[in-house]
Amino acid sequence: MITVAYVIFWILLLGATATYATPDSWLRVLASPEIRHATWLSLVSCTTAAGFALLLAVPVGYFMSRKSFCGKAWLDAALDIPIILPPLVVGLCLLIFFQTWAGKVIEKAIPFTYTVAGVVLAQFVVAASFAIRTMRGTFDHLSARPEDVALTLGCTRFQALWHVALPAARRGMVAAFCIAWARSLGEFGPILVFAGATRMKTEVLPTTVWLELSVGNLEAAVSVSLLMVLMAIVVLVIVRRTGEKV
């Protein structure tokens, strides 16, 4: 009963939002060059951030799942820091880091502050934590026994990971990528603080909603929000179909 009420509540929320803008205005808004650019940048930056998050999450998740060592609980908690930090604080931390000596050296090679690379980094920092958690859960559910047997059959530790653990974890990898992607799509605070909200440059869809709301263009804000809802549903369907359980 409570579940049904909760689902109905969400259907009403989305229904009300969906009926706020007419299809004509929706298409008109989505055809504007600024919003098309923001959509394109969101797709590219989310995919890039999720890809990097997965590249980090697989070895870190595997290590955290398979190894026991002193201080593991502390390291585990440290990996979750981006999840519990307020988003604006994440952005502020990034901004301050790139003012330090180390940050300035990195900036000389790849400029991050107020650039598209900064958008990707801000999305990556938070998304990676979710991807790591998902991959760790995936490897926790997979027995280490087949990898042990692979070692006796001639594998190195890396070959056992590559030939045995990773194929078995492929569904978890898809889920981790999708979760990182969806999380990146909704990221707003760190991007606003670290990469800015410059139209046709660092503007992504959540920034568009905020920019349109701030000038009172509710119709555009609603249209973009609906586009994001649609994208989130597509990702959710992919996660459900591939199955989070391995």
Place this chain on the structure above:
Amino acid sequence: MIQLEHITWSADGRVILDDLMLTIASGTYAVLMGSTGCGKTTLLEVLCGLRRPQKGRVLIDGCDVTSLEPRERGIGYVPQDLALFPTLKVYDQIAFALKLRGLTAAARVRELADELVISHLLDRQTETLSGGEKQRVAIARALAASPKFLLLDEPLSALDEAMRGEAAAMLQRIQQQHQLTVLHVTHSQAEATQLADLQLRFERGRVEPVFRPF
């Protein structure tokens, strides 16, 4: 020949292997018995290199292999849960070790499949197999690496009474055909009596010979 010299292993303050000594001569079918949770699996893992002992040495044919990786020991291992690779078909399970070594797999896989009567299963995913079929696939997979030693952790425990006798006969045939030194872990005295050249009992972290028929 397998020799364990003064092997010690403890975890969480509990001594599991306590200055353990063991010698198994080449070509012997040794059966190790002991109560549940006494450390038989730990012993097998120390032997095949999955655990490094805190003290002591593992010798294979007189060479100290204590610091060698599992892949360098020439020991085949069939764990109790069989640990078949979840994404591979039966053919690829058996071909796994051969492909790793860059060898042509097809002929050897067919040969092993014929020997273990699983030729008709080569295209199957392992989750569709029965317990007995899975067990034979796991043994074929281990044999494909041409080990000199084979460690079997309760290989017959998942089989029903009717299949056990047949499976035990198969293990004996394999040992003789491949000239293997086998260490077989079980709870069953009947299994030990049927198979063992050397019966061993694991108690309080140590292994003692029970019976040596000659």
